[in-house]
Amino acid sequence: MALKAIIDSLDSVEEQYRDLYEEKDGKYVLVVEGIEAHPGAASLKNALDRVRTEKRTLSEKLTAVEGRLDGLPDDFDVDEYERLKGAAEGKEPPKIDERLERQKVELEKKHRTELEKRDARISKLDSTLRKSLVDDGLTKALIDSGVSKEFLSAAKALLKERGAVKLIEEDNEFQVLADDGIDDRMPLTKFVANWVGDEGKHFVAKATGGDAKGGEAKRFTENPFDPKNPNRTKQQELIVQNDTRARQMAEAVGVTPYW
Missing domain, CATH: 1.10.287 (Helix Hairpins)
Structure with missing residues (x-):
């Protein structure tokens, strides 16, 4: 079944697909x-x-x-x-x-x-x-x-209002970058990860159930801090590239940051 990009109501969408939409300007956007x-x-x-x-x-x-x-x-x-x-x-x-x-x-x-x-x-x-x-x-x-779906609209509105996110066109190629006040060409993924690890931490979805850290770990794939399959090389690379995200990934599998 093909999902429509924009609909007026979720009533016509099967229950299992409703989480794929977010409300925007009175409509629901895929x-x-x-x-x-x-x-x-x-x-x-x-x-x-x-x-x-x-x-x-x-x-x-x-x-x-x-x-x-x-x-x-x-x-x-x-x-x-x-x-x-x-x-x-x-x-x-x-x-x-x-x-x-x-x-x-x-x-x-x-x-x-x-x-x-x-x-x-x-x-x-x-x-x-x-x-x-x-x-x-x-x-x-x-x-x-890891931002919760219920907070996506608020988080996006907050970052857009600051003017931190921008689209750059060079040689007919488009890049979505961000300005954190120091680096005005920071990759968007790194900028958002830093924001989530600091000011935006309240927007992150909380794990539920007895295995809270296990639920949090599902946010990451191939976690180099996983005690069952640690990867020291990737750990160091991640720490250098994005310290905030490295700490999040370590804590997600129950490892106390050692750096």
Whole structure:
């Protein structure tokens, strides 16, 4: 069964799939991981690239037309030009083709109108793409860091309000990065993990039942601190890369941080 991306109510969704949706602006939106690789997002980016190419082509055409017109004096008179040309050639002045001037005006108007339409379309596509990549990238990073689903909306709103999360475009490639006040190009996963380990710790889902640490350990896969299968090399790598997350993973399997 295919799940709809946006629905008005969860009544039409089977119970087992309802946790996959989160409420946003009065509707329920399907949380999608790996949106960058989704065909829909790829199509959206291709459409944006195509429109930009079309805009560049139109701009070049308009520049060429304006370049031809810039060489004419402000008091240029087509009738006088044709009269002088005919006199120089010993001919009667030919009948002025009024369509020439009319076509010139219409061509300029057409190019300017098409450029305005493409500017509006580019702006809309760019806004949609940025919102989708930032929102879904932030959602995935928060879930991976153990934030409870019931707090996802609040956590995302808090981080967005600070302006810490941003979309960077370089060489037609998009990256969702964050600014922690020191590093303005910090990977989003690292930024969220640091935030969850400090200020955002209250948003983390609490383990329930007798095996609380075992429940917490399920947040991590291939935990290098697992006493049953420890990996010292990966432990050191994780400590250097993300000390906060390293402590979380150690505590999740009942190991007291030794560093």
